[in-house]
Amino acid sequence: MAIVKNLGRTLSQLLQSPGCGCQTSIVPVRCIGVSPRQVTSDASFHSVSFSETDHPRVLITGGLGQLGVGLAKLLRKRFGRNNVILSDIRKPPDDVFYNGPFIYSDILDYKNLREIVVNNRITWLFHYSALLSAVGEANVPLARAVNITGLHNILDIAAEHSLRLFVPSTIGAFGPTSPRNPAPDLCIQRPRTIYGVSKVHAELMGEYYHYRYGLDFRCLRYPGIISADSQPGGGTTDYAVQIFHDAIKNGKFQCNLKSDTRLPMMYIDDCLKATLDVMEAPAASLSMRTYNISAMSFSPEELVQEVKKHIPELQVTYTVDAVRQAIG
């Protein structure tokens, strides 16, 4: 609860400064099979009838990962079940499929994305598709395609159709030369993973589209997210979720980071609330387009000690994974 209150306070402070007041003149439009071209933003075939008092029509990409299903649940409570469409390239489990609209969408397929946005009159897009830090290092070409080319598709679709666009960034967008404790919103960002590099790219491209085309781009840098009923997708901070499952199931846990690796973390409900808060904030109240959010930091050893208060017989071994450790 304290974390939720702190987040609310931090966000409202962040959102109180004046907006940029920039004007849109042109938007980038892609024609299928033709190079990108530019048209005026008031072209009638792109106009979207959406006022602030209507419920948004929401699309979530990469919605079957650790965070998407929880986000859909929160948004459906607020905007209605049928106004929130989950999408992914994976097959949804029954509980997801029968709980609201689900659609197949590969973010690398620009035409399919555009069809979904047009046919469903989408007004807000939460872009969650990504390859996370550890899986990204294991397959750099795929991470580059999904996290960078995929993002370009999303930005163009969002700009063409006047969508409000949320793209999460990450603590992984900082690097060894970034200042710490705390890292400011604006600072040196020289990450050394394809994941981090792609997220810095996303922050910069989103901000560029905002200033150049008036795209309503919003971004929060998430810490490692801890959830109980969804599994993480292959990141450096996954251990902080896995330990709970392994402790309960086996009473044993093998940690892939060094015991003293301190990383910022946040509980999923707080992360999703912050995401909705920043999307609902009036545009004029945003002084920037990318903000840090934070809750707590701890090391594997500190977490182990806390879990042991509930499961004293827990046995922990440390087998450090060099790739993850280098990221942490």
Ligand SMILES: NC(=O)C1=CN([C@@H]2O[C@H](COP(=O)(O)OP(=O)(O)OC[C@H]3O[C@@H](n4cnc5c(N)ncnc54)[C@H](O)[C@@H]3O)[C@@H](O)[C@H]2O)C=CC1
């Ligand atoms: N979970 C965390 O601790 C953090 C997450 N984030 C960001 O939040 C977002 C969501 O994260 P998670 O749910 O944890 O990720 P995840 O890895 O669990 O899920 C990502 C989803 O993207 C989908 N995907 C992959 N390629 C795709 C494609 N070509 N087209 C459409 N979908 C595709 C996957 O099938 C997967 O369901 C990501 O952008 C991530 O970078 C940021 C910081 C922390």
Ligand SMILES: CC(=O)[C@H](N)C(=O)O
């Ligand atoms: C912090 C993140 O972005 C993610 N959980 C990862 O560890 O890659």
